[in-house]
Amino acid sequence: MKKITAGLFSLLFLIGSLQGIAQKKDGGKKTMTWTTKSEEAKKLASQGVDHFLNIEFPQAYQEFTAALKLDPEFTIPLVFMANLSTGDVKKMYIQKAIKSAANKTEGEKLFASVVAEGNTPAENRETWAKLHKMFPDGGMIGAFYVNTRETPDERFAAAEEYIQQFPDNGFMYNTIAYMYMLDKKDMAMAKKNFEKYIELYPEGSNPYDSMGEYYLTVGDKENAKKYYSMSLEKYPFTNSSITALQKLNEEGKTQVKN
16 A cells, blocks of 8 residues: 555644654653543554554544544644545544644644645644754654655655654655665665565555555555455455455456456
8 A cells, every 4th residue: 555645634644653652752752642532542542543654544434423522622632633634524623623723832832723624735844844843852743754855855854853852763764665666666665664564554444455455556466466465364354455446356357367
């Protein structure tokens, strides 16, 4: 499955790890506060972010929904729900997210502001730059910063720096692997980074989906089928893997008939 891009999700929220989500200054590190009245809601939101950043949206939606049942004013999942929704529901979550941040920290206010209707990519890019400057030790803010840089070269350089700072965050290896595969056409480095993604997140479905797309791109359909199938073993409702396998199987039937 393709990496998240700035065009897909203007806020691109990234997490350092389930235990390392930046909620306050910890040991002198500058990270963003997550204000909530419920520790369980915070845990669920952390899990939702982890799934979201690994492009596992159905699981993320469920966990954000559960977090909001415990704390309806929790800004972080409200912002995500605004981006996982459409139409009037999306507008509702945007309004709730911005309102919920009004009496919270400056970081949370800025974070919520990126979903405001009418924002331009340039405006959101500047907001993420501000947040990155405020919270240089935050894995989530750093990842937003990576994905919202203006040019491919800027995004690639920022991704390399991110991996140096947060070497255990698997989703960034997925991001840079797609940069190698699609932008630089360096298939050897793409494969290396997809393999690292699997190593760091073996229980997820998206690493195998991404590797399936890699093999499909290089023309190795048998290995593509293998990894798409492995993705579905991890989560049987991964739409991109289902669609890819259906297409590959249909192509196989056509070739047999011919």
